[in-house]
Amino acid sequence: MVQSSSDTPNTFPLSNGPAGWLPTDSALMTALGDWLCANLPPGHAVMQGQQNNVATPTGPFATMVFTTRQRLGTNWRRYQPDGGSTISQSVLLAAEVQVCGPESGAACAQIQALWRDGAACAWFNQNLPCCAPTHADQPSQKPLLTAEQQYEDAWSVVLFMNVVQSLALPGESALSAHTAVLQADGAPGGMGAGAKPGAEPGVGSPATSATTGAGEQASTSTGAAEG
Helix, strand or coil: CCCECCECCCCCCCCCCCCCCECCHHHHHHHHHHHHHHHCCCCCEEEECCCCCCCCCCCCEEEEEEEEEEECCCCEEEECCCCCEEEEEEEEEEEEEEEECCCHHHHHHHHHHHHCCHHHHHHHHHHCCCEEEEEECCCEECCEECCCCCEECEEEEEEEEEEEEEEEECCCCCCCCCCCCCCCCCCCCCCCCCCCCCCCCCCCCHHHHHHHHHHHHHHHHHHHHHC
């Protein structure tokens, strides 16, 4: 949004929401880098892509960046004894690995094959249990020009992994409670509608007056019969 003297920017307080998903992207990137170091051909340097002021290595190297994040289902929630809760979600995370240098195409094919092997699942189950390799796409060649305007052999492959991430939410609790006693109309043993405070239950009520009037009329009728 373009700001001007007549349209000043809105000022909001700093955000104070949940800390963020676990595992973090940094932890996922570290685990992926460790796996690549253990499975690339010897002599390859592994680094995170999209870095500033970083010189290109002289030997063969591989870079990795996350490209897509796809939700696989609805959140589920677990409640904690302290009143807090944890939201979890399952996502399909894609990481593009680009290998540069001689025989980079063969190196990408090697990564693709090993990523789809059961040994990769076992490795992540031991080192990052919330993450599991699922599949990989086909390796493809990427044109790469060096600073000397020379073509460099470069291939890339996208690795997909299923990650279960968790988000901790604080609990909500009341710090104090206020109570009050209220007298309701028609309470058991209490006064009915229209009764005066201190009067006996039923005295002065319309039903009692009607009964008393009927009794007086009966007494008058009895006296007339006797006369």
